[in-house]
Amino acid sequence: SAAEKGGYDYFMLKEIAEQPKAVADTLLGRIDASGSLALDEVRISAGELREVDKVVIVACGTAFHAGMIAKYAIEHWTRIPCEVELASEFRYRDPILDARSLVIAISQSGETMDTLMALRHAREQGSKVLAICNTNGSTIPRESDAVLYTHAGPEVAVASTKAFLTQLVACYLVALYLGQVRGTKWGDEISAVIRDLSHISGEVDRVLETMEPVRALARSLAGKRTVLFLGRHVGYPVALEGALKLKELAYMHAEGFAAGELKHGPIALIEDDMPVVVVVPSPRGRSVLHDKIVSNIQEIRARGARTIVIAEEGDEAVVPYADHLIRIPATPTLLQPLVATVPLQVFACELATARGNDVDQPRNLAKSVTVE
Numbered sequence: 001s002a003a004e005k006g007g008y009d010y011f012m013l014k015e016i017a018e019q020p021k022a023v024a025d026t027l028l029g030r031i032d033a034s035g036s037l038a039l040d041e042v043r044i045s046a047g048e049l050r051e052v053d054k055v056v057i058v059a060c061g062t063a064f065h066a067g068m069i070a071k072y073a074i075e076h077w078t079r080i081p082c083e084v085e086l087a088s089e090f091r092y093r094d095p096i097l098d099a100r101s102l103v104i105a106i107s108q109s110g111e112t113m114d115t116l117m118a119l120r121h122a123r124e125q126g127s128k129v130l131a132i133c134n135t136n137g138s139t140i141p142r143e144s145d146a147v148l149y150t151h152a153g154p155e156v157a158v159a160s161t162k163a164f165l166t167q168l169v170a171c172y173l174v175a176l177y178l179g180q181v182r183g184t185k186w187g188d189e190i191s192a193v194i195r196d197l198s199h200i201s202g203e204v205d206r207v208l209e210t211m212e213p214v215r216a217l218a219r220s221l222a223g224k225r226t227v228l229f230l231g232r233h234v235g236y237p238v239a240l241e242g243a244l245k246l247k248e249l250a251y252m253h254a255e256g257f258a259a260g261e262l263k264h265g266p267i268a269l270i271e272d273d274m275p276v277v278v279v280v281p282s283p284r285g286r287s288v289l290h291d292k293i294v295s296n297i298q299e300i301r302a303r304g305a306r307t308i309v310i311a312e313e314g315d316e317a318v319v320p321y322a323d324h325l326i327r328i329p330a331t332p333t334l335l336q337p338l339v340a341t342v343p344l345q346v347f348a349c350e351l352a353t354a355r356g357n358d359v360d361q362p363r364n365l366a367k368s369v370t371v372e
């Protein structure tokens, strides 16, 4: 009913709008007064966490994209090798696991069969499994050694939005906690990022307030056949997520690529006036990547692409090559997906609506996939 949707036309719109609160709720009570992480609920002892020599993340769909981003964070802050794998592929390739492997299963519903089978396989090999899950008491957390709940609240729309942002928050918390417990040379950076995380909900809110031009752009592209998405580093999984949202909601051909792969094939796809969304890394931090992606934008534009550029406020280098410019607040490099994903959700939702689709119930899809 309209009341359940809180005055919005679709649950998806309501859930997009709830993201600042969902992010704040997922952080609540997990950062102590001294600015350290307190994750007592993760019932794997500090001793056991210090023994971990490999992290393996398993998940499907949007949760898998959260896992891809987590890999960058975990390897950077902890120096523990981290693999991320589609849950549906995992157990069929005889993965190398033992008691020192920490397996992280990410799932909004907690009922995804592929993810459940992957975690069962991991436990059979003696690995510890930590679930990141949004649904209290669901099967995946019940069968795991420990759980870190995301506090997104119920997600009704089939397309995951607020659950994804809270999965990212939970992944950052786990990565930072592992770094904190094990002690790394990034101690100061970890403290700074914990501080930045505690303000990030306000930044997500600021992004939401500036979405009207994104909606207008989306409507103007409703007649297109293809949209491509490019990103690098943590922007690459964000590009994949933008493409997935468009596939499932707008039923359009959409693909995400790592921008560095363009010249290895995908650039052949570029046609005159084809929309290409580019997620630009911060010009601060890993500025080499920023410069490379600016070259990519020039390259695709020279071949006729209509460039839709998502770039940090104050990034002037992209301005001459952006046919459409979407600004996001400056964040630490690894946290950028929390703000960069939001315009892509709004874009897909509005484009799908303009095409006459029901964004809450896209064709052929179920909210949770309980068969393999």
Ligand code: AGP
Pocket: 060, 061, 062, 063, 106, 107, 108, 109, 110, 111, 112, 115, 158, 159, 160, 161, 248, 367, 368, 369
């Ligand atoms: C996301 O928009 C999708 N509907 C889908 O990819 C989903 O993320 C995937 O099926 C995993 O679901 P889960 O998080 O409940 O395990």
